[in-house]
Amino acid sequence: MNERSVLFSNKIRLKLLGLGLILTLLGGLLAYFNLRDAATFFFAAAMLLAVTGGAIVLRQLVSISKKNQIGLLLDREGLLFSGTPVGKTLGKIYWRDIDSLKTGRNDHSIRLYLRFKTPEKYAYRLKDKELQHLVSENGFPVDASQLDVGFHEMETLIMQYYHQYHT
Numbered sequence: 001m002n003e004r005s006v007l008f009s010n011k012i013r014l015k016l017l018g019l020g021l022i023l024t025l026l027g028g029l030l031a032y033f034n035l036r037d038a039a040t041f042f043f044a045a046a047m048l049l050a051v052t053g054g055a056i057v058l059r060q061l062v063s064i065s066k067k068n069q070i071g072l073l074l075d076r077e078g079l080l081f082s083g084t085p086v087g088k089t090l091g092k093i094y095w096r097d098i099d100s101l102k103t104g105r106n107d108h109s110i111r112l113y114l115r116f117k118t119p120e121k122y123a124y125r126l127k128d129k130e131l132q133h134l135v136s137e138n139g140f141p142v143d144a145s146q147l148d149v150g151f152h153e154m155e156t157l158i159m160q161y162y163h164q165y166h167t
Contacts, residue, residue, distance in 0.1 A: 003073070003074065003075040003076075004073075004074045004075075004157060004161075005070045005072065005073050005074070006070070006071055006072040006073075006074075006147050006148060006149050006154065006157070007069045007070060007071060007147070007148045008063075008069050008070075008071040008082075008083070008146055008147060008148065009071075009146060009147055009148045010064060010148075012145070012146060013060050013063055013064050014060075014064075016056060016060045017056075017057060017060040017061065017064070019053075019056060020053045020054070020055075020056030020057035020059075020060060021053065021057055022053070023049055023050070023052060023053025023056065024050050024053030024054050024057060025053070026049060026050075026053070027046050027047065027048070027049030027050025027051070027052070027053055028046075028050045029046075030042070030045075030046035030049065030050075031043055031046035031047050031050060034046055070082065071083045071146055071147045071148070072142075072147060072154065072157075074157060074158065074161045075161075076161075076164075076165050077092070077094055077095065077165070078092050078093050078094035078095050078096075078097075078165075079092070079093055079095075079142075079158065079161065080092045080093070081093075081140075081142050083142070083143065083144075083145070083146040083147060084141075084143075084146075086126065086131060086135070086140070086141075087140070087142070089125055089126055090122050090125055090126070090135075090140060091125070093114060093122065093140065095161070095162055095165045095166045095167070096166065096167050097116055097117055097118070097121060097122070098114050098115070098116060098117070098162060098166065099115045099116055099117040100115045100139075101113070101114060101115070101158065101159060101162060102115060102139065103155065104138075104141075106141065109143055109145055110143070110151050111141040111142060111143040112141070112142045112143070112151075112154070112155050112158060113138055113139035113140065113141055113142075114139050114140045114142060115138075115139035116135075116136075116139065116140070119135060119136035119137075119139075120136065122135060122140065123135045123136045142154070142158065
């Protein structure tokens with residue numbers, strides 16, 4: 001099998017961009033009307049809402065405009081999942097280091113857990129002790145929520161590569 005990449009979904013990013021725009025506009029309007037009434041607390045709350053919305057807008061614009069839109073990269077050596085901060089921190093995960101793959105539910109989403117033969121090899125890369133423990137005990141969770149494919153397609157791709165290249 002050749003190298004296979006799965007892109008991030010821009011649908012989710014565009015929805016978050018829209019939400020940020022709405023929050024910014026709503027906060028701006030509320031701040032404008034509260035400024036005229038000299039209600040300091042409500043003005044500050046409205047400005048906080050506007051600033052939060054603006055931050056969401058900026059973050060989504062940056063993520064949409066990034067050159068690297070690859071969320072999941074599969075090749076003969078392993079996989080690289082960039083859909084979560086934990087995935088980015090762990091970096092490339094080699095097929096030979098994976099002991100098993102298990103599907104599970106967590107926080108109203110379905111995930112594929114990659115359980116390691118020697119979890120310490122990857123868990124030490126994480127600074128947070130709780131995350132280290134979770135990755136060691138449960139495995140590394142990969143989900144399709146940020147990807148341009150559904151969970152079952154992502155799971156099938158990972159399983160195919162794992163079974164072909166796992167030694």
